[in-house]
Amino acid sequence: MFEYTIFLCVILFFFIFQLFSTHEKMSRKTAVLQQCCPRANFISVEHLRFLQALITWKSVISLLRPLLLDVVPTIQQTAALALGRLAYFNDDLAEAVVKEDILPQLVCSLSEQNRFYKKAAAFVLRAVGKHSPQLAQAIVECGALEALVICLEDFDPGVKEGAAWALGYIARHNSELSQAVVDAGAVPLLVLCIQEPEIALKRIAASTLSDISKHSPELAQTVVDAGAIAYLAQMILNPDAKLKCQVLSALSQIAKHSVDLAELVVEAEIFPVVLTCMKDSDEYVKKNGATLIREIAKHSPELSQFIVNAGGVAAVIDCIGSCKGTVRLPGIMMLGYVAAHSENLSMAVIVSKGIPPLCTCLLEEHEDHIKAAAAWALGQIGRHTPEHARAVAETNVLGTLLSMYMDIRSSEDLQLKAKRALKNILQKCTYLPALEPLLHDAPPNIMKHIVGQFSKVLPHDSKARRLFVTSGGLKKVQEIKAEPGSLLQEYINTINNCYPEEVVRYYSPGYSEMLLERVENYQPVL
Amino acid sequence: MAALVRLETRLSRLREEYFLKNRSVDEDRKIVYKAAVKIQSWFRGCRVRAYLRYLNKMAISIQKWWRGYQSRRYFRKMIKTAYFIMKMNFYNEMAVRIQKRWRGYYVRKYTHNYYALKKYLEAISLNNEIVRNELQEYAEMNEKKKKKKDLEKKEKEKKYKARKMHYLLSTEQIAGIYNSPFRKFPDPMELLLRQSKPLSHRQQQPKSPFTYDLYDWPTCKRPPAFPTGEPLPPIGRQKPQGPFRDAAEVLRQRYKPLEPTLRVAASISSPLEKAREEMKREEWRKCIHDNEFLPFSSYHKNEKYELSIHASEKIGKETYGIKHFREVQPNKWIAGKIYLLHHCSSSFSLLIYILFEIHLFRGTVEVEFLYFLKMNCPTR
Incomplete structure (x- = not known):
């Protein structure tokens, strides 16, 4: 009879949490909806209050604790699941789970009980470990890693999945925790898990490997040593989008550390295959694919060259053109990295029609960091030779960059990047028609470079001299107030020396007044 | 005395004379001294000036020679350097000319081959074009697959719906709702209903509590059903595939009576031999131990008798179990005999x-x- 009551009690708990999680989902939805249409109101005030009360009621956990030791396995499992839900919901409750000393108990029973209990226990560990490094550390100190690693060898894919997931949540916080996971011997088993037929298990194992290898080159090397790359590379063509996403992320986390690791990733023959991800319908696959290419391209000119030869640049450019928002960011950065390596690679980016999409990014995007990345990439493309600078300048992007630099609303980073890009391009640019509009509203520190370019080109080009006068450039130059002796003044003098003195005087400000004065002072000859 | 007196008379005159004389000398002395000084200074001046003039003359002549020498030397050096510079400039110019040619040649030949670069860039753009096309094809293929899948799903749903709503089919007498008599043609749904089979009553499948528990457990959105007892997994009896011979033929072959040839059917050995063999085998089977029975006692003469374990105790023979089966207390015995x-x-x-x-x-x-x-x- 007593058992029955407990049973009912647990069921009750369970339904409360059920309600709880649906409410959580609902509240998220409503938050979004309320932004869109403020009148929409899905949750009544009472419900919210009830939830609040439940969250603050931490003694729930101490009530659940004896249930974990119950005779009836179902009650144990349910209690564990309830604990997991609570811990998953917020970090206070997770801390409460740690403080109640429930974890050692869970860890002990993790190796003894049946698969349902194992799943539930792994879920609790995951829910606790997800919130902060301290909580994850607490789990590690309980000796949970060994138990979880043993669970990775279980027959049931669900148990494996839960264990892998918990390990991933522990490893993602910092390199020490990650190292602890590696020391527990999880990596070879995770690599085995990738080879299982279950998609969900593959997904989780790939994400855990990604979490482990993201911290340091050594950790990535251990993952590589376990032979993960070959299996990961095979799964790029998997039709499941989420799995693809995790696999790409794992590969990019491995490749990001050093040239050697990147080369190992490339040697797994990912190259023509990974480009298909750029055309995927899923946004995150695109993003992670671009990230992988970026992480490989950033290391050395040779790798960049390899990517260019494989047609990776074209694919990335198409990807940038076809999507919006943060998905573009890795692609933009990849173009910047490739172009930064050498002038030939930069030329290859230009030839692959990489500049127009970057310009549209600069114009269309709303977030400053993407704009900053685009500005940086353009600067890297245009900084090599006048040819490159011309290719960039012809798209009229310099004006946009300048306005971004001048705009007070843009972030500091964007301003800095825009300024550097402008400087890089201007120092090489000899395409005067693009420079002339900038003469009107450039600040002195940019003006220096613009006028400098004019002073370098005009002495050698008569047509340009003529054009410079007719388009009003000379007049503009005369209006610039430069400090005598400064570099700017020197450039202006060089320009002035290209023209006859009266022309220069004609275009100087206040020339008409001077003429009128002369008229006044003139003594008529009678 | 007279003399003295004379002298005395002359004394005053003398004194006068002496005084006058000294006075005149004193008066002239200054003039004379000044004159002497003048004469001396003039003379000495002349002499020193002449000496200085002489020295000057000498110094000038020394300086003249020295300066002349030095500037001549400097001039020579200047000319040398000017000549050297001129030469160097010339050499430099020539070197630049050579280097220019060489560097141009070298760079064009080995490092920056314009035509190769152009070709490379062209190749890249071509390759890009190919890659783009391929990716486009891939994307289109994926799109098509997805569309096809969606279409199939829709079709399936439609069919299911038609089966579910089969009762709306019109009969001979009463037109169904999709078959309006005011229309020329019946609704497409009606045609679909005609084609489809009515849905039979769905049999309740015993739901395994583990199936969905397994699938949606990671999110833990649903409560796990409480396992009541694990059902056995279905036996994987699948319909065998492939072209087979027909069952009757197979059965006939399987149950065909054995028809051995004469050679196989008859035994090689004769019946007598067989009987002997059989007897031998029987004997061998009945034998209890391997030791052969040897009748002569002389054979056993050398054999030593081995005591059993109880009998061969070192301490002495235990009488328990041999002579008696319970504790023996002879002092309690009434008679001296067992x-x-x-x-x-x-x-x-x-x-x-x-x-x-x-x-x-x-x-x-x-x-x-x-x-x-x-x-x-x-x-x-």
């Missing part, structure tokens, strides 16, 4: 006792046997 007959109530125990006595007498103890009997003995 007489246990009154202990045995039944004839069976008597028999054992007798057996025991006989064995003792014979000196051969078969302890195991006795034990066995003792254990099975119904009495004390």
